[in-house]
Amino acid sequence: MTEREERRFAEVPRESVKLMAESAGVELSEELAGLLAEDVCYRLREATQNSSQFMRHAKRRKLSVEDFNRALRWSNTETVCGYGAQDALPFRPLKEGELFYVEDREINLVELALATNIPKGCAETMVRVHVSYLDGKGNLEPQGTVPTAVQSLSEDLLKYYQQITRAILGEDPHLMKVALLDLQSNSKIAALLPYFVYVISGVKSVSHDLDQLNRLLHMVKSLVQNPYLYLGSYVRSLVSSVMYCILEPLAASINPLNDHWTLRDYAALLLSHIFWTHGDLVSGLYHQILLSLQKVLSDPVRPLCSHYGAVVGLHALGWKAVERVLYPHLPAYWANLQAVLDDYSVSNAQVKADGHKVYGAILISCPLVLVLIIRLTFQVIFITSRTLEQSIQRHFP
Amino acid sequence: MKRVRTEQIQYAVTQYLKRRQYIDTDGSMKGAKLSQTAEEMAASLTVQTESSCANVVSAAPCQADPQQYENQFSRLRSFLQEAEGPLVKEASSVLFPLFLYLHLHMARCGLKGALDSFYSRFHSLFQQDPEQKAIVDLLRGALTLQDVTTNPKLCALLDHKYVVHLTDQAYSYLLRYLQSEDNSAICWVLTAHLQVEVTAAQRTDYQLYGAGVGTGNTSSSSSSTWASVDGSEGAERLEVPAGLPQNEAALENLQDCIKRVREGPPSLTTVCFYAFQHTEQLLNTAEVSADSRLLAAGFDNSAVKLWSLRARKLKAGPHKADVSKIRLACDVLEEEADDEDASGSEIKTLRGHSGPVYRTAFLTDASGLLSCSEDSTVRYWDLKSFTNTVLYRGHAYPVWDVDVSPCSLYFSTASHDRTARLWSFARTYPLRLYAGHLSDVDCVKFHPNSNYIATGSTDKTVRLWSTRQGASVRLFTGHRGPVLTLAFSPNGKYLASAGEDQRLKLWDLASGGLFKDLRGHTDTISSLSFSQDSSLVASASMDNTVRVWDIRNAHGSAPTDGCSSELIGQYTGSTSNILNVQFMACNLLLVTGTAMEKQEQ
Numbered sequence A: 001m002t003e004r005e006e007r008r009f010a011e012v013p014r015e016s017v018k019l020m021a022e023s024a025g026v027e028l029s030e031e032l033a034g035l036l037a038e039d040v041c042y043r044l045r046e047a048t049q050n051s052s053q054f055m056r057h058a059k060r061r062k063l064s065v066e067d068f069n070r071a072l073r074w075s076n077t078e079t080v081c082g083y084g085a086q087d088a089l090p091f092r093p094l095k096e097g098e099l100f101y102v103e104d105r106e107i108n109l110v111e112l113a114l115a116t117n118i119p120k121g122c123a124e125t126m127v128r129v130h131v132s133y134l135d136g137k138g139n140l141e142p143q144g145t146v147p148t149a150v151q152s153l154s155e156d157l158l159k160y161y162q163q164i165t166r167a168i169l170g171e172d173p174h175l176m177k178v179a180l181l182d183l184q185s186n187s188k189i190a191a192l193l194p195y196f197v198y199v200i201s202g203v204k205s206v207s208h209d210l211d212q213l214n215r216l217l218h219m220v221k222s223l224v225q226n227p228y229l230y231l232g233s234y235v236r237s238l239v240s241s242v243m244y245c246i247l248e249p250l251a252a253s254i255n256p257l258n259d260h261w262t263l264r265d266y267a268a269l270l271l272s273h274i275f276w277t278h279g280d281l282v283s284g285l286y287h288q289i290l291l292s293l294q295k296v297l298s299d300p301v302r303p304l305c306s307h308y309g310a311v312v313g314l315h316a317l318g319w320k321a322v323e324r325v326l327y328p329h330l331p332a333y334w335a336n337l338q339a340v341l342d343d344y345s346v347s348n349a350q351v352k353a354d355g356h357k358v359y360g361a362i363l364i365s366c367p368l369v370l371v372l373i374i375r376l377t378f379q380v381i382f383i384t385s386r387t388l389e390q391s392i393q394r395h396f397p
Numbered sequence B: 001m002k003r004v005r006t007e008q009i010q011y012a013v014t015q016y017l018k019r020r021q022y023i024d025t026d027g028s029m030k031g032a033k034l035s036q037t038a039e040e041m042a043a044s045l046t047v048q049t050e051s052s053c054a055n056v057v058s059a060a061p062c063q064a065d066p067q068q069y070e071n072q073f074s075r076l077r078s079f080l081q082e083a084e085g086p087l088v089k090e091a092s093s094v095l096f097p098l099f100l101y102l103h104l105h106m107a108r109c110g111l112k113g114a115l116d117s118f119y120s121r122f123h124s125l126f127q128q129d130p131e132q133k134a135i136v137d138l139l140r141g142a143l144t145l146q147d148v149t150t151n152p153k154l155c156a157l158l159d160h161k162y163v164v165h166l167t168d169q170a171y172s173y174l175l176r177y178l179q180s181e182d183n184s185a186i187c188w189v190l191t192a193h194l195q196v197e198v199t200a201a202q203r204t205d206y207q208l209y210g211a212g213v214g215t216g217n218t219s220s221s222s223s224s225t226w227a228s229v230d231g232s233e234g235a236e237r238l239e240v241p242a243g244l245p246q247n248e249a250a251l252e253n254l255q256d257c258i259k260r261v262r263e264g265p266p267s268l269t270t271v272c273f274y275a276f277q278h279t280e281q282l283l284n285t286a287e288v289s290a291d292s293r294l295l296a297a298g299f300d301n302s303a304v305k306l307w308s309l310r311a312r313k314l315k316a317g318p319h320k321a322d323v324s325k326i327r328l329a330c331d332v333l334e335e336e337a338d339d340e341d342a343s344g345s346e347i348k349t350l351r352g353h354s355g356p357v358y359r360t361a362f363l364t365d366a367s368g369l370l371s372c373s374e375d376s377t378v379r380y381w382d383l384k385s386f387t388n389t390v391l392y393r394g395h396a397y398p399v400w401d402v403d404v405s406p407c408s409l410y411f412s413t414a415s416h417d418r419t420a421r422l423w424s425f426a427r428t429y430p431l432r433l434y435a436g437h438l439s440d441v442d443c444v445k446f447h448p449n450s451n452y453i454a455t456g457s458t459d460k461t462v463r464l465w466s467t468r469q470g471a472s473v474r475l476f477t478g479h480r481g482p483v484l485t486l487a488f489s490p491n492g493k494y495l496a497s498a499g500e501d502q503r504l505k506l507w508d509l510a511s512g513g514l515f516k517d518l519r520g521h522t523d524t525i526s527s528l529s530f531s532q533d534s535s536l537v538a539s540a541s542m543d544n545t546v547r548v549w550d551i552r553n554a555h556g557s558a559p560t561d562g563c564s565s566e567l568i569g570q571y572t573g574s575t576s577n578i579l580n581v582q583f584m585a586c587n588l589l590l591v592t593g594t595a596m597e598k599q600e601q
Helices: A002-006 A014-024 A030-057 A065-074 A109-114 A155-169 A173-185 A190-205 A210-225 A234-247 A260-281 A285-297 A304-317 A319-342 A346-395 B002-019 B026-031 B038-050 B053-059 B067-082 B086-092 B095-109 B112-126 B130-141 B145-150 B152-159 B168-180 B184-193 B231-236 B244-262 B329-337
Strands: A091-093 A100-102 A126-133 B162-167 B194-199 B224-226 B270-277 B283-288 B294-299 B303-308 B347-351 B357-362 B368-373 B377-382 B387-393 B399-404 B410-415 B419-424 B432-435 B441-446 B452-457 B461-466 B472-477 B483-488 B494-499 B504-508 B513-518 B525-530 B536-541 B546-550 B567-571 B575-585 B588-595
Touching: A014 A030, A030 A065, A030 B441, A155 A173, A155 A190, A155 A210, A155 B244, A173 A210, A173 B244, A190 A210, A190 A234, A210 A234, A210 A260, A234 A260, A234 A285, A234 A304, A260 A285, A260 A304, A285 A304, A285 A319, A304 A319, A304 A346, A319 A346, B067 B086, B067 B095, B067 B112, B067 B168, B067 B184, B086 B162, B086 B168, B095 B112, B095 B130, B095 B145, B095 B152, B095 B162, B095 B184, B095 B194, B112 B130, B130 B152, B145 B152, B162 B168, B168 B184, B168 B194, B184 B194, B270 B283, B270 B575, B283 B357, B283 B575, B283 B588, B294 B357, B294 B368, B303 B357, B303 B368, B357 B399, B368 B399, B377 B399, B410 B441, B419 B441, B419 B452, B452 B483, B452 B494, B461 B483, B461 B494, B483 B525, B494 B525, B494 B536, B504 B536, B536 B575, B536 B588, B546 B588
Parallel strands: B162 B194, B270 B588, B399 B441, B441 B483, B525 B575
Antiparallel strands: A091 A100, A126 B270, B162 B224, B283 B294, B294 B303, B303 B347, B357 B368, B368 B377, B377 B387, B399 B410, B410 B419, B419 B432, B441 B452, B452 B461, B461 B472, B483 B494, B494 B504, B504 B513, B525 B536, B536 B546, B546 B567, B575 B588
């Protein structure tokens, strides 16, 4: 930097100025030529400085003629024309003296117009994404590798993982709260994400214990609500664990005293929360969820608690989901449900209680369906009134 | 009247029972009472509970055959000895209390002969544990009812119940054995004198992938304790499980762990490179919106292009400007119907400027986009209809930079005319003018609290301005070249500035002095970004690298080749010219740049 400051600027000699003046037909004195030379130098420097600004903001290194022209334009000067060709201008030297002239080539326009080789246009700009994963030390892993799960974690992180899991799944509620709060607000736990997701996928093995399921769902909620954490492709695994809680006939549900209904409600709310905040991280997630819910609903072999879970899940995903999945299926399903509710035999008592739960869930999501029905009737009314009006106009112009 | 009513009720009840096929009702109806007072109900309920099946066993005073005690106990013992499995050990913990209470019961009933043989056969089992041994020795002397009643300790044992902790698996294991044969004596002792606390099995040892961590085995073990121990006996007290000091220790441990992780090294795990191809050297700027759904790029040919980064394509909303129609509610339904079909496109081109676009900025909720250009105007694009709705005029020279305030209330621009200006979205003229730089202002940024604006300029200084008053409140000198990029930390304490002198300087805003000066880059630094927790700074430069620095602690490796020690990592992707770097979450860094050209120009 200091070098540049010490360097002297290029100077235009007075002789050049005088020559230029002569070619324009003006006589100049020495003084005038000197002043003009200084001014020309200054203007050149100013124009160069401005054009370097254009170059800098276009994030380029090479100063182009366009940059210079822009600088000239903003100084209200005529721009330099005739530049921008692909190949450089050929200068030919004259035999006598140090003069060079630009060769004037003749171009056959007819040939040019009828030429068959049309130069290819430029392709449209496109964006390519490339995701790199960092290994434990912070270096980029070579391209194309899938992130290895067994990274070299530091001891602190390992200990943290053990302590937090133990606290959440243990017995002390205060410890659990502290652990969940930290999961929700800690910005440094990204490397442990695969491990926590593995713990949460253990829902499948504790389906007899509602308390543990609840705690694992709390863990999912904390991770999802952490603003510093990017979940990426782990969203799928978390969603599948939550769906398990919603849809599976849990071993705990065999005992009618266990309240697995609130667990399903909580899991459905959590599903909608995950979907609305992180749903578009994974393509096709919405459709996959809808498909699995639909499969459960249309399968009469599944126990009613699964159906309840499916209805509650649809309700939590919004009225569009209800409209798309539940509504077309409702007539067929209703017949089966009525049969269950009408059966007053003693052996059916438990199933009937479950059936009432499903009935209630459908009623709750039904107002949304009722809205649809009302809208449709209004549409029908409008259309009929319009046709009536048109027919009246035709007959009584 | 009352009789008729009773008859009617009876008739109705008989009919109902007949319908439900309870056939032999006629006889039982005579004696059935049709009304009960509350006292009668309470009395009958207590009678029922007291005389239910469980209490049938307990009501039976003495066994007919005293030999049964010994037989059943020996059977149980041999069963537990021969069986294998992890539950056996837990279930065996029930043997000692059974022995104890059977002995006491036999002593109380005066079955001396059976008692002698029982004691001599089994007392040797319990010699290992010192407390059990002590009690067994005590029992040797207790052979009659008199002995039992005179010994206060044994009386205490009889008065209180013995608590046994078992996991539910062990408990069901034990019950299955007991139900398989006639073990009525043992069952009776279980109900009368033992209290079994059944706990669910805990799963607290989750294995890490392959690397077995052995310290996680805290499956709850069974323990026997004396319930309601007499305080004066002191010596018999066993440890009380899960007392208060233990919890506090665990809490401290947990909090210590948390603290160490929070102060530990950062956790950047993913770097995402967006590389533009076929740009023909026209690309000036690229930004990703805060919810990382959209990517905007400004070009030299005055176009702004938008890409959708998610699966959902960009679709313009319905055109609402038709004034020849009145829109009714039923029209809305038809428009909403086709929301899910794939009629959008991946790229939207926004044309409106008449000069190269130098910067685009998204609003915080990504509902709009601002772009500034060489034609000295700033345009606002509405992202629902992808049209240009507002044109902001005020500068007379090219605008180099635009930044939106944190709540999308204002935006500010930096221009070639050596000023920065403050605008509101509702007015097309600027509200404030910040003049003071000696050369054109290259970059502008809002402070997270929207009260200050920082500007960097070609005159090698950074100035901090008060938004409302327009006065310069700080001047940061020290750079040796034009300052091209700025970033504020989200906690509002630091300002990072960098430019052509290849140094990243961190300024402490409270004191106004230089906090850190980071070396490492070998070319002009073009973009800066802080992570959300203000602990990491990422800088991108024209030497085609992205470097991440940890400004809290020096967690980086030892300084090599003149880099500062805060450097954590240096990344090069498939880009040849990096335009922008952004932290999306603490573990995700987005980098946009031009792709590497296959042929060198």
